[in-house]
Amino acid sequence: MSRTVLFVLFVISLTGCASNYGLYQWGGYENDLYAAYKDTTQVEKLRVNLEAHTMLMEKNGQRVAPGLYAELGTLYLQSGAPAKAIIMYKKERDVWPESKGLMTALIQNLERIQKTKQEVKI
Amino acid sequence: MKILFWIFLFSLLTGCVSQPVKKDMSAFIASAPRSILVVPIVNKSLDVEAPNYVLATLPMPLAEKGYYVFPVNTTKFVLEQEGYYEGDRIHNEPPAALAKLFDADAILYVTIHRWDAQYAVFSTTVTVELEYRMVYKDGTDIWNEKQKIAYTPQNNSSGSALGSLISAVISAAVTRTAPDYMTLTQQANREVFLLSPNAPPDGPYKTAKIN
Numbered sequence: 198m199s200r201t202v203l204f205v206l207f208v209i210s211l212t213g214c215a216s217n218y219g220l221y222q223w224g225g226y227e228n229d230l231y232a233a234y235k236d237t238t239q240v241e242k243l244r245v246n247l248e249a250h251t252m253l254m255e256k257n258g259q260r261v262a263p264g265l266y267a268e269l270g271t272l273y274l275q276s277g278a279p280a281k282a283i284i285m286y287k288k289e290r291d292v293w294p295e296s297k298g299l300m301t302a303l304i305q306n307l308e309r310i311q312k313t314k315q316e317v318k319i
Numbered sequence: 320m321k322i323l324f325w326i327f328l329f330s331l332l333t334g335c336v337s338q339p340v341k342k343d344m345s346a347f348i349a350s351a352p353r354s355i356l357v358v359p360i361v362n363k364s365l366d367v368e369a370p371n372y373v374l375a376t377l378p379m380p381l382a383e384k385g386y387y388v389f390p391v392n393t394t395k396f397v398l399e400q401e402g403y404y405e406g407d408r409i410h411n412e413p414p415a416a417l418a419k420l421f422d423a424d425a426i427l428y429v430t431i432h433r434w435d436a437q438y439a440v441f442s443t444t445v446t447v448e449l450e451y452r453m454v455y456k457d458g459t460d461i462w463n464e465k466q467k468i469a470y471t472p473q474n475n476s477s478g479s480a481l482g483s484l485i486s487a488v489i490s491a492a493v494t495r496t497a498p499d500y501m502t503l504t505q506q507a508n509r510e511v512f513l514l515s516p517n518a519p520p521d522g523p524y525k526t527a528k529i530n
Contacts, residue, residue, distance in 0.1 A: 219383070220382065220383050220385070220524060220525065221382060221383065223379055226378075226379070227375050227376050227378075227379055227501075227505070228375075228501065230374075230375040230391075230392060231371055231372060231375040231376075231501065234371035234374075234375065235368065235371060262382060263378070263382045263386075263387045263388050263390075264378060264382070264388055264389060264390030264391070264393070265390070267390040267393045268390045268392050268393055270393070271390070271392060271393040271396050272392075274396075275396070289390075293387050295353050295354035295387035295422075295424075296354075296387065296389070297422070298421070298422025299389065299397075299421050299422055299423075303397075
């Protein structure tokens with residue numbers, strides 16, 4: 198039995214069960230999200246990485262994976278930046294038609310709150 | 320050398336074999352969901368960290384399967400705004416009401432049944448047992464699966480008895496401080512959604528890419 202055949206079989210055994218991931222890039226979302234749940238000081242890292250990842254995807258003309266824009270939007274909202282949240286929710290809605298109902302509800306809700314605040318100021 | 324070859328051949332044959340029993344997918348195919356809402360997890364284990372691992376690792380395999388997956392952290396946030404904090408309470412709500420709130424086609428409910436490490440003398444076995452249930456927006460159950468994965472770190476030392484004893488102790492100590500639950504959970508979800516014969520059919524974004 199030649200070594201080459203053994204090597205080929207070995208390579209096949211390594212790749213045989215590989216899952217066909219490959220529709221999207223996630224930029225470490227799984228690990229960052231878990232880390233943020235475990236330790237709230239890591240939320241910042243999740244936000245920064247999502248910012249960098251979505252910007253990179255846009256730059257390369259690649260579709261941002263489902264939910265990532267919205268997750269970033271929610272992190273903006275929780276850190277007190279609703280205007281930035283609205284921008285991200287709109288991006289999610291435009292890229293993923295399935296998200297339209299939820300995103301529209303979130304956007305309208307935030308816009309209503311902002312409007313009320315402005316009226317109070319006047 | 321010949322023996323090595325047969326070992327390889329055998330491992331190739333058994334590597335990916337799962338139970339051949341295929342479940343009925345007609346309800347799933349008939350409802351043809353495009354979007355899946357993953358709601359917070361019900362945790363029946365004693366590990367408070369477990370739901371975080373599971374929730375964080377569900378979107379990727381489902382989205383790569385071709386479905387729009389609602390952002391899990393945003394979903395959690397919205398539900399909390401509505402007064403729903405506990406997985407148990409959310410799982411007991413009528414699915415139709417939840418689906419309507421998010422405009423989702425289907426809801427995925429995941430329950431953690433086991434999440435623990437058994438410490439033996441020479442090794443540690445980590446066991447994760449999860450139950451998955453998918454419900455269409457009209458309340459029909461369209462898919463379910465149970466997955467149990469047990470992991471024992473291997474000691475490949477072939478030296479003296481003392482050598483393997485020491486390496487076993489080290490291996491158990493490492494696992495004791497940090498069992499790799501992340502990889503284990505990813506493995507469980509991947510098995511259920513991508514590799515199992517009972518995995519859900521591919522979603523619209525996957526089939527669109529192939530055609």
